[in-house]
Amino acid sequence: MKIKVKRLFPEAKLPTYGSDSAVGADLYAAEPEGVEIAPGETVLIHTGIALEIPQGYGGFLYARSGLATKKGLAPANKVGVIDPDYRGEVMVALYNQSSEVRCVEPGERIAQLVIAPFVRGEFSLSEELGETARGAGGFGSTGTR
Secondary structure, eight states: OOOEEEEOSTTOOOOEESSTTOSSEEEEOOOSSOEEEOTTOEEEEEEEEEEEOOTTEEEEEEOOHHHHHHHOEEETTSSEEEOTTOOSEEEEEEEEOSSSOEEEOTTOEEEEEEEEEOOOOOOOOOSOOOOOSSTTOOSSTTOOO
């Protein structure tokens, strides 16, 4: 699938896949200099790109496992969503969950982008819902093991 990418800053890098079987394409920081993120702080990091995602698909931003485990930096909203009609800059809200100040360097890989199909639900009001064995049980009601 071809995804059109518009470069908004000269230093912006196009997304790349780390291997032939990678599901997520790496997104890169397009910051002119390092950006410090204090413990417990969230900072929007520029990627310097805009995307044209085809109708029927969405762009989903996930954490890079290495960045999360080695630096404690992960998307603040856990999974970012890019709608197919959005044409603005892709930004990544990185949250520092570590106890130390962390720095995001120019050109550093900051998140991964997965392009996937989605289904739009048609919502209708109902007085009754179908019965299941679980019912309304939630928040650990099925146990921990």
